[in-house]
Amino acid sequence: MDHRGPAFSGLGHKVLTGMQSVFRTSGPVVIFPSSGTGAWEAALVNTLSPGDKVVMVETGHFASMWASMAGKLGLEAETIPTDWRRGADPAAVADRLDSDYNKSIKALCVVHNETSTGATTRVAEVRDAMNAVGHPALLMVDTISGLACADFRFDEWGVDVAISGSQKGLMLPPGLSFNAISEKALEASKTASLPRSYWAWEEMLEINKRGYFPYTPATNLLYGLAEAIEMLQEEGMDNVFARHRRHGEAARRAVAAWGLETQCVEKRDFSPVLTGVRLPDGHDADRFRATVLENFDMSLGNGLAKIAGRVFRIGHLGDFNDLMLIGTLSGIEMGLGLAGIPHQAGGVGNAMDFLKNNIKAVGRDEAA
Amino acid sequence: MDHRGPAFSGLGHKVLTGMQSVFRTSGPVVIFPSSGTGAWEAALVNTLSPGDKVVMVETGHFASMWASMAGKLGLEAETIPTDWRRGADPAAVADRLDSDYNKSIKALCVVHNETSTGATTRVAEVRDAMNAVGHPALLMVDTISGLACADFRFDEWGVDVAISGSQKGLMLPPGLSFNAISEKALEASKTASLPRSYWAWEEMLEINKRGYFPYTPATNLLYGLAEAIEMLQEEGMDNVFARHRRHGEAARRAVAAWGLETQCVEKRDFSPVLTGVRLPDGHDADRFRATVLENFDMSLGNGLAKIAGRVFRIGHLGDFNDLMLIGTLSGIEMGLGLAGIPHQAGGVGNAMDFLKNNIKAVGRDEAA
Numbered sequence: 001m002d003h004r005g006p007a008f009s010g011l012g013h014k015v016l017t018g019m020q021s022v023f024r025t026s027g028p029v030v031i032f033p034s035s036g037t038g039a040w041e042a043a044l045v046n047t048l049s050p051g052d053k054v055v056m057v058e059t060g061h062f063a064s065m066w067a068s069m070a071g072k073l074g075l076e077a078e079t080i081p082t083d084w085r086r087g088a089d090p091a092a093v094a095d096r097l098d099s100d101y102n103k104s105i106k107a108l109c110v111v112h113n114e115t116s117t118g119a120t121t122r123v124a125e126v127r128d129a130m131n132a133v134g135h136p137a138l139l140m141v142d143t144i145s146g147l148a149c150a151d152f153r154f155d156e157w158g159v160d161v162a163i164s165g166s167q168k169g170l171m172l173p174p175g176l177s178f179n180a181i182s183e184k185a186l187e188a189s190k191t192a193s194l195p196r197s198y199w200a201w202e203e204m205l206e207i208n209k210r211g212y213f214p215y216t217p218a219t220n221l222l223y224g225l226a227e228a229i230e231m232l233q234e235e236g237m238d239n240v241f242a243r244h245r246r247h248g249e250a251a252r253r254a255v256a257a258w259g260l261e262t263q264c265v266e267k268r269d270f271s272p273v274l275t276g277v278r279l280p281d282g283h284d285a286d287r288f289r290a291t292v293l294e295n296f297d298m299s300l301g302n303g304l305a306k307i308a309g310r311v312f313r314i315g316h317l318g319d320f321n322d323l324m325l326i327g328t329l330s331g332i333e334m335g336l337g338l339a340g341i342p343h344q345a346g347g348v349g350n351a352m353d354f355l356k357n358n359i360k361a362v363g364r365d366e367a368a
Numbered sequence: 369m370d371h372r373g374p375a376f377s378g379l380g381h382k383v384l385t386g387m388q389s390v391f392r393t394s395g396p397v398v399i400f401p402s403s404g405t406g407a408w409e410a411a412l413v414n415t416l417s418p419g420d421k422v423v424m425v426e427t428g429h430f431a432s433m434w435a436s437m438a439g440k441l442g443l444e445a446e447t448i449p450t451d452w453r454r455g456a457d458p459a460a461v462a463d464r465l466d467s468d469y470n471k472s473i474k475a476l477c478v479v480h481n482e483t484s485t486g487a488t489t490r491v492a493e494v495r496d497a498m499n500a501v502g503h504p505a506l507l508m509v510d511t512i513s514g515l516a517c518a519d520f521r522f523d524e525w526g527v528d529v530a531i532s533g534s535q536k537g538l539m540l541p542p543g544l545s546f547n548a549i550s551e552k553a554l555e556a557s558k559t560a561s562l563p564r565s566y567w568a569w570e571e572m573l574e575i576n577k578r579g580y581f582p583y584t585p586a587t588n589l590l591y592g593l594a595e596a597i598e599m600l601q602e603e604g605m606d607n608v609f610a611r612h613r614r615h616g617e618a619a620r621r622a623v624a625a626w627g628l629e630t631q632c633v634e635k636r637d638f639s640p641v642l643t644g645v646r647l648p649d650g651h652d653a654d655r656f657r658a659t660v661l662e663n664f665d666m667s668l669g670n671g672l673a674k675i676a677g678r679v680f681r682i683g684h685l686g687d688f689n690d691l692m693l694i695g696t697l698s699g700i701e702m703g704l705g706l707a708g709i710p711h712q713a714g715g716v717g718n719a720m721d722f723l724k725n726n727i728k729a730v731g732r733d734e735a736a
Contacts, residue, residue, distance in 0.1 A: 002667040003542075006658075033543055034566070035401040037583035041566045050563070072565040165584070173588035174371075175401055175543045194563065195418070197440040198402070198409045215405035216533070218586075220541035290374075299370040 003219050009211025015222050016208055018229035022147060022170075022237075023162055023180040025154035030204045031225075032177045033218040036144040036165030039177035040066050041073065042199035043140050043161040044107075047185050049193040050074040052106040055096060055137075057088035061116035061304040066109060066142060073194060078105075084307060086266035087114070087121035090129035097135035106188075107138040107160075113146030116304045118276035118313060119264040120150055127158040138185055144168060147178075148232055149244045149273045149317045160185040168273070169240075171231070171318045172224045231319075244272035247316040247325050250354045251275040254329045254347030258336065263311050273317045274301065278310055283341050285312045292335035298328065322355050371587050377579025383590050384576055386597035390515065390538075390605075391530055391548040393522035398572045399593075400545045401586040404512040404533030407545035408434050409441065410567035411508050411529040412475075415553050417561040418442040420474040423464060423505075425456035429484035429672035434477060434510060441562060446473075452675060454634035455482070455489035458497035465503035475506040475528075481514030484672045486644035486681060487632040488518055495526040506553055512536060515546075516600055517612045517641045517685045528553040536641070537608075539599070539686045540592045599687075612640035615684040615693050618722045619643040622697045622715030626704065631679050641685045642669065646678055651709050653680045660703035666696065690723050 001008055019029040032038055048054065051074065056067040058079040070077035080092050088110045097105060108130060110121045123141055130139060138160040143152050147162075148169030154162055159182065166176035181201060189201055198215075207214045232240055248270060255262055255277050263276030279285045289300045289312050301313030314332065316325055329348050336343045369376055387397040400406050416422065419442065424435040426447040438445035448460050456478045465473060476498060478489045491509055498507060506528040511520050515530075516537030522530055527550065534544035549557075549569060557569055566583075575582045600608055616638060623630055623645050631644030647653045657668045657680050669681030682700065684693055697716050704711045 002669075004670060005661070005667045033401075033403040034406065035584040035586065038402065038406075038566045045563075069565040072563065072568065074563040167584065173586065174584045175586040175589065195413075195440065195442040197437040198406045200440065216403040216535065216542045218403065218541065218543040221543065293373070299373045301370075302372060 001219060003213065003217055011222055011226060012208070012211030012213065015225045015229065016211070018226065019178060019180075022229060022232065023154040023164075023178075024152065024156065025180050027155070027181055027183065028186075028205055028208070029178055029180045030201055030208065031213075031217070031222070032179075032199065033175065033216070034177045035167075035174045036142075036163065036177050037069070038199070039144075039163040039165065039179050040069055040142065042177075042179050042201070043163050044070055044073055044075065045192075045194040045196040045199050046179075046201045047138055047161065047188040047192050048075055048106055049191075051076060053078060053104050054107040054109060055080060055105050056109040057093065057111075057121070058082060059086070059088055059111055059117065059119060059121060060084050060114035062114060062142065062144075063109075063111045064305065066111070084117050085119065085264055087119045087269040088126055090122065090125040093126055094129035094133050097130060097137065098133040100135065103136060105135070105137045107140050108135075109140040109142070112141050112143035112152060113150055113271055113273045115145040115274065115301075116276070116307070116313075117263045117311075118271040118274045119266065119269045120146065120271050122268065123152070123159065124157045131158075138188060145273050145317070148237075148240065150271070151241045154180045154182075158182075166221060166225065169318055170225065170228045172221055172228055175218050176221045176225060241272070243320075244317060246355070246358060247320065247322075248272040248275060250325060250351040251314055251316055251329065253354050254333070254351040257347040257350040258333070258343040260343060263307065273315070275314045275316070276303075276307075276311050277314065279312070280342055284309050288312060288335060288339045288341060291339040292331055295335065295338060296331040298331045300332070326352060326355075369587060371581065371585055379590055379594060380576070380579030380581065383593045383597065384579070386594065387546060387548075390597060390600065391522040391532075391546075392520065392524065393548050395523070395549055395551065396554075396573055396576070397546055397548045398569055398576065399581075399585070399590075400547075400567065401543065401584070402545045403535075403542045404510075404531065404545045405437070406567070407512075407531040407533065407547055408437055408510065410545075410547050410569070411531050412438055412441055412443065413560075413562040413564040413567050414547075414569045415506055415529065415556040415560050416443055416474055417559075419444060421446060421472050422475040422477060423448060423473050424477040425461065425479075425489070426450060427454070427456055427479055427485065427487060427489060428452050428482035430482060430510065430512075431477075431479045432673065434479070452485050453487065453632055455487045455637035456494055458490065458493040461494055462497035462501050465498060465505065466501040468503065471504060473503070473505045475508050476503075477508040477510070480509050480511035480520060481518055481639055481641045483513040483642065483669075484644070484675070484681075485631045485679075486639040486642045487634065487637045488514065488639050490636065491520075491527065492525045499526075506556060513641050513685065516605075516608065518639070519609045522548045522550075526550075534589060534593065537686055538593065538596045540589055540596055543586050544589045544593060609640070611688075612685060614723070614726060615688065615690075616640040616643060618693060618719040619682050619684055619697065621722050622701070622719040625715040625718040626701070626711040628711060631675065641683070643682045643684070644671075644679050645682065647680070648710055652677050656680060656703060656707045656709060659707040660699055663706060664699040664703065666699045668700070694720060694723075
C-alpha cells in the first residue's frame with residue numbers, strides 16, 4: 001500500500017485510535033518506526049531540556065539502560081537503587097521527591113514490567129506518592145513488555161508519558177514503538193529544548209490527524225498492529241490480563257515445586273509477563289540455558305548485567321496458552337535434570353494441577 | 369529467533385558484511401530499526417555539534433526535508449537552490465565551498481537519487497569538486513532510493529556518510545535504515561557533541577563486532593535483508609544497475625511518444641529508479657492519478673511540495689521486470705485517455721520496441 005495514497009488513512013486512523021484503547025487513554029498516542037529504545041528517547045527529548053534532572057528507579061537492567069540513555073542525551077540522570085528483586089517502592093519515590101525542595105527534578109521514570117527480573121511496579125501507587133508530596137515532575141512509564149499483558153491505565157493512573165513496543169503483548173515482530181502522551185507532557189513539549197526531529201511529537205500529531213505519518217511508516221507492521229488490536233479486543237482486555245496472571249501463578253508454582261527461588265521476592269510485584277528464576281549458588285544459569293537450547297530447541301531468557309549467570313527467565317506473554325506454558329515448563333524440568341541442577345521434580349505436575357483447577361480465565365479461541 | 373541468543377550472531381554478521389558489499393565499502397555499515405528519515409538524523413547527530421553549518425543542495429523535496437531536519441537539530445542549514453529539474457551541480461558546490469574562507473561548513477549533503485523528481489546527482493563529480501577547492505567538509509549522501517538500483521561506490525567516490533533504507537532497491541518493507549561510515553566521519557564522531565543515544569554509532573559498532581545489536585533489532589526484516597542481498601548478488605550488481613537503466617530509458621521513450629515532458633531535463637542526471645512526468649499546463653496530476661487508481665488499481669507517485677499537482681511519478685525500481693514496466697506504462701496510457709489529458713498514443717509501443725531491441729540486460733531468473 002502507498003503510505004501517501006488515499007486508502008492509507010483508514011489504516012492510520014484505525015491503529016492510532018486502537019492504540020488509545022490499549023493504553024486506556026483519550027489523549028494522543030504516536031507510533032514510531034523504531035524499536036522500544038527509540039520511544040524511550042522520544043519521551044525524553046520531547047519533554048526535557050539540556051541539563052534537566054530526571055530520576056529513574058533502578059528496578060533492573062532496563063531501568064539502568066534508560067538512565068544511561070538520559071545521560072547521553074545531556075540530562076542529569078539520578079537513580080533510586082533497589083535490590084533488583086521488586087518493583088519501584090512508592091515510599092522511596094515520595095522520600096526523594098519530598099527532599100527536592102526547589103523542584104529541580106523534571107521527570108520520575110519507572111518501568112511497569114521489568115523484563116530483566118520479572119517484577120512489576122504499582123504505577124498507581126507511585127502516582128499517589130508523587131501527589132502526596134505535591135511534586136510537579138512528569139511521571140514516565142516504560143511499559144514495553146507490560147502493555148497488553150498486565151493491567152495498564154494511562155489516564156486513570158495519571159501517567160504523563162508511556163513507552164511501549166510492538167514485540168511483546170502486541171504479538172508482533174520488533175519495529176514499532178509508541179508514546180502515549182498526557183496534556184501536561186504535551187504542554188512541557190512546547191518549551192522543552194532538547195533537539196529533536198525524527199522523534200518530534202508536534203509534526204507527528206499534526207499529520208496523524210489525517211491518518212498519515214510525516215515520514216515513511218513501517219507499513220507492514222501497521223497491518224499486523226491492526227490485527228493484533230482486533231485480537232485483543234475480541235478476547236477482551238480483562239481476559240487478556242487474567243490469562244497472563246494465571247500463567248504467572250502456574251509458572252511460580254512450578255518453580256516452587258522444583259525448590260528454586262524466583263528473582264522477584266515481593267508478592268505484590270510478581271510479573272504476569274515473565275518469571276525470573278535463580279539457580280542455586282555454584283550453578284551457571286547460562287550453561288543450563290545452553291543445555292535446554294541444545295536438547296529441546298527452546299531459548300530461555302538470560303540473566304542481564306549484574307544477575308548474569310545467576311538467573312534465567314521464563315516468558316509467558318502475548319499469544320500464549322496453557323499448553324504452551326506446560327511445554328515450556330517441561331523443557332525446564334527436563335533440562336534441570338540433564339544439567340545436574342539440584343531440584344525436585346513435580347513442577348510440571350504442580351502447574352497442571354493449578355491450571356485445571358482454575359479454568360475460569362478463557363483463552364482467545366473460547367471467547368471468539 | 370532470540371536476538372540475544374547464540375544463533376543470532378550468524379544472521380547479524382551476514383547482513384552487516386553483506387551491506388558493506390552493497391555500499392561498496394570496506395568500512396563499517398550500521399543498521400537501525402527505523403525508516404530512512406532516522407538514518408538522516410543519525411548521520412547528522414553523530415558527526416556534528418550544535419551550531420555547525422551544513423550545506424544541502426536542494427535538488428527536490430527530500431533534500432529540502434533533510435535541511436529542515438538539520439535546523440530542528442540545532443544546526444545551521446544552508447541550501448544551494450536548483451530548479452528541481454536536475455541533480456546537484458558540482459560547479460555550484462565548488463563555488464560555495466571555495467567562498468567559505470574560514471572553513472565553517474562542516475558537511476555538504478546531496479541526494480543521490482531525488483525521489484521527488486527523478487534526477488540523480490553525479491556524486492563522484494561532487495567529490496572531485498570538493499577536492500579541487502580543498503575543502504574539508506564531510507560529504508554526506510542520501511541514497512535511500514538510489515542504493516541497489518543506481519551505481520553507488522562509497523569508498524571509490526570518497527563519500528563520508530551514506531544514508532539508505534530497506535524499502536527501495538533492497539526490496540523490503542520499510543523499517544530498516546543504514547549509515548555507511550568513512551574513517552573521517554568516524555573520527556568526526558569522536559568530538560561531535562550533538563546529543564545522541566538511539567542513533568549513536570559508537571556503541572552500535574562495538575556490539576556489531578560480535579554480530580549483535582545494542583537494543584532490539586527489527587529481526588524479521590533482517591531475515592528479509594539477508595535474502596535481498598543474496599538476490600542482488602545472484603543477479604550481479606552490475607546487471608541490477610543495467611536493468612534499472614534500461615527500464616528508465618524505456619519509460620522515458622514512452623513519455624516522449626506521449627508528447628509529455630520529464631521533470632528532469634538534464635540528460636546526464638536521468639534517474640534509473642523513477643521517472644517524474646509533467647502534465648500540460650491546466651491539467652491536474654492528482655486528478656489524473658486518481659483516475660488511474662480508480663480504474664486500474666495502480667498508485668502512481670504524486671508531485672511533492674512545489675511541484676504538487678504538476679507532476680506524477682513512475683517507479684521502476686527494485687524487484688521489477690520488463691512486463692511489470694509495460695503493465696505500468698499501459699495503465700498510464702489508458703489513464704491519459706480516460707482523464708482527457710492531451711497526448712499521443714504509442715508510448716507503450718515505443719517502450720516495447722526499445723525493450724525487445726535491447727535485451728542484453730538479463731533479469732534475475734535468467735541469471736540464476
